[in-house]
Amino acid sequence: MSVLSATYKAQLASLLAAEKDLSALKSALKELGADAALMGASMLPPPAGTAADIASLAVSLGRGDWGGALWDVVGLIPIVGDGAKAVGKGAKVANRMKDLEKAIAKAEKVLAKKQDDLSRLCKNSRVGKDKTTQAARHSSCVDCGDSSIKKMSTKLKPGTPRHKTDRWEKYKKRGGKYSYERWSKQYDINMHNYKHGLKRESDYRKVMEASEGTLKTPLTKRQIDILKAEDMYAGQLKTGPVSLTKENAIAIQKDAELVKRGWEVEHILEKGASKPYIQALEKSGIKYHLGSKIPN
Amino acid sequence: MAINEIEAKEKFEKFLMEMDDQLESLEDIASSKNINLDLTISSVDKLEKLFNLMATNLDKNTKDSLIVTFARYLGEIVRNTYGGQWTLPLDDPKNINFNTPVITGHTQGGLEFAPISVMRAFALRRNPGTLKRAIDADININPVDLNGLIEEE
Numbered sequence: 001m002s003v004l005s006a007t008y009k010a011q012l013a014s015l016l017a018a019e020k021d022l023s024a025l026k027s028a029l030k031e032l033g034a035d036a037a038l039m040g041a042s043m044l045p046p047p048a049g050t051a052a053d054i055a056s057l058a059v060s061l062g063r064g065d066w067g068g069a070l071w072d073v074v075g076l077i078p079i080v081g082d083g084a085k086a087v088g089k090g091a092k093v094a095n096r097m098k099d100l101e102k103a104i105a106k107a108e109k110v111l112a113k114k115q116d117d118l119s120r121l122c123k124n125s126r127v128g129k130d131k132t133t134q135a136a137r138h139s140s141c142v143d144c145g146d147s148s149i150k151k152m153s154t155k156l157k158p159g160t161p162r163h164k165t166d167r168w169e170k171y172k173k174r175g176g177k178y179s180y181e182r183w184s185k186q187y188d189i190n191m192h193n194y195k196h197g198l199k200r201e202s203d204y205r206k207v208m209e210a211s212e213g214t215l216k217t218p219l220t221k222r223q224i225d226i227l228k229a230e231d232m233y234a235g236q237l238k239t240g241p242v243s244l245t246k247e248n249a250i251a252i253q254k255d256a257e258l259v260k261r262g263w264e265v266e267h268i269l270e271k272g273a274s275k276p277y278i279q280a281l282e283k284s285g286i287k288y289h290l291g292s293k294i295p296n
Numbered sequence: 297m298a299i300n301e302i303e304a305k306e307k308f309e310k311f312l313m314e315m316d317d318q319l320e321s322l323e324d325i326a327s328s329k330n331i332n333l334d335l336t337i338s339s340v341d342k343l344e345k346l347f348n349l350m351a352t353n354l355d356k357n358t359k360d361s362l363i364v365t366f367a368r369y370l371g372e373i374v375r376n377t378y379g380g381q382w383t384l385p386l387d388d389p390k391n392i393n394f395n396t397p398v399i400t401g402h403t404q405g406g407l408e409f410a411p412i413s414v415m416r417a418f419a420l421r422r423n424p425g426t427l428k429r430a431i432d433a434d435i436n437i438n439p440v441d442l443n444g445l446i447e448e449e
Contacts, residue, residue: 214388214390216408218437227392230416232413232417232421244446244447245447252442253442260432261414262413262421262426262430263413263417274447276446279445280442
């Protein structure tokens with residue numbers, strides 16, 4: 001029991017440390033988001049823009065961020081500096097935000113695994129009747145119903161074992177008829193496509209020095225895969241062959257709304273598209289590129 | 297976030313406070329070039345004309361500042377004509393208009409009219425009618441008709 005207790009304590013400590021890491025990363029991302037917000041304000045003409053530059057400069061110097069501080073000094077020169085700052089610090093902030101987002105995804109994965117390990121340890125424990133251990137279990141374990149850890153759990157990450165189990169159980173409850181083997185095969189294909197798509201989007205953003213974003217349209221929000229706001233460019237990436245399904249037609253209608261508002265919208269069709277899809281793009285004033293724009 | 301959000305909101309208030317002076321300055325400049333800006337919808341095309349006159353041989357950064365000044369005027373035309381008010385979206389960092397002054401309440405569906413983006417689009421491509429099309433897209437919502445093209449799934 002003492003060995004199990006020590007293992008339990010070690011795993012619990014490890015889990016709490018992982019939670020702390022995740023929390024720190026999220027805080028850093030939040031801070032960086034605020035930095036980006038300040039940068040946006042400082043693009044306004046003086047004196048409002050200059051005031052924002054001064055505030056931004058104070059924040060940068062306070063953090064010992066000399067690169068950031070340098071760009072803010074450039075920004076203090078009214079009118080002339082803002083564009084240079086946007087390119088320099090904007091790119092830097094965007095890159096750092098991307099790195100942090102990646103690190104958060106990793107940390108969430110680590111946390112999920114540690115939660116699984118701890119749950120498994122509790123389930124396999126033969127000392128469940130021991131009052132002390134039981135008390136510890138109920139205060140720290142997801143399976144034992146601890147609310148504090150449940151609150152830390154975020155949306156399940158696609159492709160993880162927990163995600164797969166969760167989706168399989170929900171599929172069965174909804175009346176799904178596939179055998180697990182068949183379902184699992186399709187799930188794996190979907191996850192591969194999903195991850196491949198995400199990775200390609202990320203690659204494009206890196207090569208094109210772009211970000212991602214959303215915009216309200218009359219047909220609900222539109223997610224933009226490759227966003228270059230300074231160039232008013234919105235790229236949509238399709239890594240597989242596409243046809244004009246109802247869903248895709250709505251997406252194209254949303255993009256047409258962007259075009260009306262002055263955006264250059266381009267669909268990158270890596271594996272081609274059906275004739276109706278191309279016709280829909282042309283009718284909507286949307287540009288398209290057949291094939292990849294960056295190496296695989 | 298709270299502190300920076302407060303600062304961002306303060307900058308936005310200053311942006312609003314300086315509005316009239318900026319609008320009047322632009323009207324004075326327009327007048328010196330025999331262009332009459334009066335904050336009505338008929339001034340939209342004139343804004344494009346004036347921008348083309350002023351934004352020649354400028355470095356990118358000066359042009360960027362000019363875009364914001366013209367965007368103020370464009371936003372005010374929309375607000376005066378269709379109602380609404382200037383707002384600063386701060387709830388979603390992924391929103392393209394995050395921390396950028398926009399007009400809301402001028403049309404249905406909670407749309408954000410983003411004058412700075414629209415002016416930037418015009419400055420980049422100089423397509424005549426850009427400003428009017430952007431306003432019209434918000435006021436007369438009419439999604440492109442793709443019904444005849446949709447394929448069977």
